[in-house]
Amino acid sequence: GAVVSQHPSWVICKSGTSVKIECRSLDFQATTMFWYRQFPKQSLMLMATSNEGSKATYEQGVEKDKFLINHASLTLSTLTVTSAHPEDSSFYICSADGLAGPNYEQYFGPGTRLTVT
Amino acid sequence: GDSVTQMEGPVTLSEEAFLTINCTYTATGYPSLFWYVQYPGEGLQLLLKATKADDKGSNKGFEATYRKETTSFHLEKGSVQVSDSAVYFCALSDRGGGSYIPTFGRGTSLIVHP
Numbered sequence: 340g341a342v343v344s345q346h347p348s349w350v351i352c353k354s355g356t357s358v359k360i361e362c363r364s365l366d367f368q369a370t371t372m373f374w375y376r377q378f379p380k381q382s383l384m385l386m387a388t389s390n391e392g393s394k395a396t397y398e399q400g401v402e403k404d405k406f407l408i409n410h411a412s413l414t415l416s417t418l419t420v421t422s423a424h425p426e427d428s429s430f431y432i433c434s435a436d437g438l439a440g441p442n443y444e445q446y447f448g449p450g451t452r453l454t455v456t
Numbered sequence: 457g458d459s460v461t462q463m464e465g466p467v468t469l470s471e472e473a474f475l476t477i478n479c480t481y482t483a484t485g486y487p488s489l490f491w492y493v494q495y496p497g498e499g500l501q502l503l504l505k506a507t508k509a510d511d512k513g514s515n516k517g518f519e520a521t522y523r524k525e526t527t528s529f530h531l532e533k534g535s536v537q538v539s540d541s542a543v544y545f546c547a548l549s550d551r552g553g554g555s556y557i558p559t560f561g562r563g564t565s566l567i568v569h570p
Binding site: 345381383385434444452 | 492497498499500502505549557558560561562563
């Protein structure tokens with residue numbers, strides 16, 4: 340089946356540094372990938388949609404300059420949290436749009452736990 | 457806009473009890489409906505789905521039926537296990553004009569005691 344991986348699975352960084360999270364579709368090509376943020380005991384909040392080779396589309400309220408998204412290939416999207424602060428600590432989940440039989444589905448990565456100290 | 461409403465948790469059950477997690481939705485079109493499960497510290501996994509009215513999705517003993525007349529997609533399992541303890545998200549997706557992006561409910565935490 341379609342598998343999406345994320346790396347790293349968890350990261351701790353100091354305030355003011357930048358962190359890059361990778362999202363890969365392992366056995367399928369994903370024209371579109373999505374980045375979500377999940378706060379403890381809450382639902383997923385869509386941050387942005389990224390299409391291969393073009394600029395990401397950010398949801399309202401998400402800072403483009405803070406959360407840099409690059410979708411350089413059909414199997415890789417990256418999210419860079421720039422100048423991280425403790426309030427950026429969260430669980431970040433990516434997903435990829437892939438064809439499963441006749442229909443498209445979203446396949447989710449395992450998530451990356453970011454802790455900013 | 458589209459929305460999903462789930463029952464508040466946590467739902468606490470004893471092993472082998474019957475489970476129902478209610479989910480209702482609001483959508484302008486004819487969405488596909490999903491249940492996702494998130495185990496502690498992990499990402500989301502698709503549990504089951506239904507793409508049209510009266511379809512029943514099923515997986516791992518869980519079932520949900522797409523009820524258009526009541527705009528509901530309640531999740532049920534006849535006999536829960538401790539390993540079913542997780543957070544369950546109901547979602548809908550209306551693929552209008554491109555990639556479809558699920559709209560998630562808030563999630564319902566299920567705790568199963570031995």
